[in-house]
Amino acid sequence: MKVLIPTPLRQYTGKQASVEMAASTVAEMLNQLTSRFPDLRKQLFTDDGKLRRFVNVYVNDEDIRYLEHERTAIKENDTISIVPSVAGGMSRVRISSCSTP
Amino acid sequence: MALKIGKSEWEQFRRHGEETYPHECCGVLLGHIGEDGVKQVQAIVQCQNQRSDSLHNRYGIDPRELVRVQREARARGQDIVGFYHSHPDHPARWSQTDLAEAHWTGCSYVITSVVNGLATETNSFNLGGEDDSKYFGDEEIRVE
Numbered sequence: 001m002k003v004l005i006p007t008p009l010r011q012y013t014g015k016q017a018s019v020e021m022a023a024s025t026v027a028e029m030l031n032q033l034t035s036r037f038p039d040l041r042k043q044l045f046t047d048d049g050k051l052r053r054f055v056n057v058y059v060n061d062e063d064i065r066y067l068e069h070e071r072t073a074i075k076e077n078d079t080i081s082i083v084p085s086v087a088g089g090m091s092r093v094r095i096s097s098c099s100t101p
Numbered sequence: 102m103a104l105k106i107g108k109s110e111w112e113q114f115r116r117h118g119e120e121t122y123p124h125e126c127c128g129v130l131l132g133h134i135g136e137d138g139v140k141q142v143q144a145i146v147q148c149q150n151q152r153s154d155s156l157h158n159r160y161g162i163d164p165r166e167l168v169r170v171q172r173e174a175r176a177r178g179q180d181i182v183g184f185y186h187s188h189p190d191h192p193a194r195w196s197q198t199d200l201a202e203a204h205w206t207g208c209s210y211v212i213t214s215v216v217n218g219l220a221t222e223t224n225s226f227n228l229g230g231e232d233d234s235k236y237f238g239d240e241e242i243r244v245e
Contacts, residue, residue: 004171007134007180008206008228017175043232052232054204056164063164081168084204086184089125089152089159090191 001078003033008084012039026057027070029080044082054085102227103241104183104209106130106142111244114145115213115220118187122218124156129167130183130209131174138227140182140209146170159198160186183209183225190215193222195237203228209240 003019010017014037023029030051034041044055051057057064058081064072074080110130117126127150132143148166152159162184171181184205188194193214203210206228213223226237 004175006171006205007182007208008204011207017180054202056168058164058168061165061168079172081171083164083167083171085161085164085202086127086129086167086205087152087159087161087202088186088196088199088210089155089202090188090196090198 001029001074001076001080003029003080004082006083009040009043009082012043013037022076023074025070026059026064026072026074026080029074030057030070056083056085057081058083102238103139103243104130104142104211104225105139105243105245108244110142110145111223111242114147114185114211115223117147117185118189118213118215118220119218121150121187122215123189125150125152125158125160125187125189127160127162127184127186129162129170129181130185130211131170131179132182133180134182134207138207142182143179145185157189158191181205181208183211185211185213187213187215187220190217193224195226200235200237203235203237204232206231206235210237211242 005013128148129146130142132141134140148162150160151163152161193212209225211225214221225240225242227240
């Protein structure tokens with residue numbers, strides 16, 4: 001299967017944008033991926049080995065959180081996407097009360 | 102660091118902020134990042150703000166939408182180089198929430214202030230460091 005590496009994580013995969021792997025579950029794939037690129041482990045996992053909350057892993061179009069998490073089975077032709085979350089927003093101070101617009 | 106963007110893409114994301122006012126808009130910048138860290142924006146993708154609870158001061162892009170955008174961009178030989186969002190009636194400066202929720206290091210976070218429905222100032226910030234030491238650095242925008 002093909003694993004798509006998002007832009008911020010490519011510095012840990014030798015600039016590779018995608019990696020071909022052979023694994024039967026998401027856990028096995030992540031284990032192989034981080035064995036091949038050890039610097040990636042800290043970016044994806046907490047110290048106690050859990051996937052970081054802002055790291056989304058999708059098998060094709062499905063979030064593994066709604067499948068069987070890291071136990072989710074994967075097949076040869078699947079595309080695995082890793083996408084850090086994108087969110088934010090302004091604080092409560094409005095422009096009318098801000099001295100430095 | 103610098104962000105190079107065409108006039109049409111520039112106008113497109115600023116208009117998006119006006120259209121969604123008084124709510125925050127959001128979207129993805131696609132293109133290439135050069136060896137020197139300069140980003141060349143080739144296309145923008147408007148996204149839905151998935152934060153239905155607090156649209157006026159929060160934004161979020163559905164990861165499913167991001168997955169699709171990333172996959173389609175790859176097929177065209179493009180990468181995600183950054184994101185944009187608006188600050189309705191608020192300066193175009195990053196907030197602590199923006200920094201806390203930013204995880205795409207090496208990418209640009211573009212913020213447009215929309216005042217009374219009109220896009221005013223736009224600024225870009227490059228997310229540097231690693232996730233536990235991340236920071237926003239001011240970034241020049243070159244509209245070409």
